[in-house]
Amino acid sequence: MLRVENLVKVYPSGKKALRGCTLRVEGHEVLFIIGPSGSGKSTFIRCINRLVEPTEGQVFLDEVELTHLNRARLRRQRRFMGMIFQEYNLVERLTVMENVLSGRLGYVTFMQAITRRFPQSDIDEAFRLLERVGLGGLENQRADALSGGQRQRVGIARALIQHPKILLVDEPTSSLDPKTSRSIMRLIAELSKEHQLPAIINIHDVSLAQAFADRIVGCCWRVPCSSWDSAI
Numbered sequence: 704m705l706r707v708e709n710l711v712k713v714y715p716s717g718k719k720a721l722r723g724c725t726l727r728v729e730g731h732e733v734l735f736i737i738g739p740s741g742s743g744k745s746t747f748i749r750c751i752n753r754l755v756e757p758t759e760g761q762v763f764l765d766e767v768e769l770t771h772l773n774r775a776r777l778r779r780q781r782r783f784m785g786m787i788f789q790e791y792n793l794v795e796r797l798t799v800m801e802n803v804l805s806g807r808l809g810y811v812t813f814m815q816a817i818t819r820r821f822p823q824s825d826i827d828e829a830f831r832l833l834e835r836v837g838l839g840g841l842e843n844q845r846a847d848a849l850s851g852g853q854r855q856r857v858g859i860a861r862a863l864i865q866h867p868k869i870l871l872v873d874e875p876t877s878s879l880d881p882k883t884s885r886s887i888m889r890l891i892a893e894l895s896k897e898h899q900l901p902a903i904i905n906i907h908d909v910s911l912a913q914a915f916a917d918r919i920v921g922c923c924w925r926v927p928c929s930s931w932d933s934a935i
Contacts, residue, residue, distance in 0.1 A: 704729040704764075704765060705727070705728045705729070705764055705901065706726075707762050708725050708761045709760040710724040710747065710759070712750055712755065721746055721750065721760075723760075724747060728869070730899075731900055732917045733902045733904065734902065734904070735904050735915075736904070736906070736919075737912050744874075745873050745874065745905055752781055752871060753769065753770070764780065764784070764868060783866075783867050783868040784871055785806075785869070785870045785900075786872075787859055787870060787871070787875055789875065789877055791854040794846065796845065796847065797845070798843050798846070799833065799843070799845075800833070800842040802846055802857050802861060804825060804826070806861040806864040807825045811825075829842075832863055832864055836890060836894075838856050851883065852879055855875055855876075859894065863898065869900060870891070871902075872904040872905065873905050876906065884911060885911065885914075888906075891904065
């Protein structure tokens, strides 16, 4: 379960991106956050795993308070938050398999990490996940040779191999055509149910949110995030 209480983010410029956001996500709920650019959607997700440091408020993941953890403890907790990025965040020169296995870096020793020597169980799971996301047979393809939809599927497999407790998904379809966008969103929603994972998804496309959401939260640009309200 994820619990966010009174989350505030004020940038050094004085811009208020978040103003007292409170939200609760549990079970395998797929929750969409919709709103225009600049309304705080990406900032909210990135404050949860502290890719952006919140100014005030608290975030709890299964009762572990994340906002005041030191770096070492935060690294350990980030293993349980699978992040799927808007721009894929892959290492372009590495293979599909190597990118997926990077999701296990938080679980292996330093020497295993730098030599990319992963347990056979991790490799077997990576093959299974690649098959599930529609990339079977592409494990040795370099990431820079993939289409946008294929890259996003690699990112999904990488997030799942972390064995996360929640998926944080930041604009996963913004660079994709409508047909690919729908297939990617369907895949994320299906995997959330299969793995019993809650997911928080930022998106601009209202029709996609309506098609795949269990719950939709609307974000108003004029009053950043404090006006978030359950839409369905």
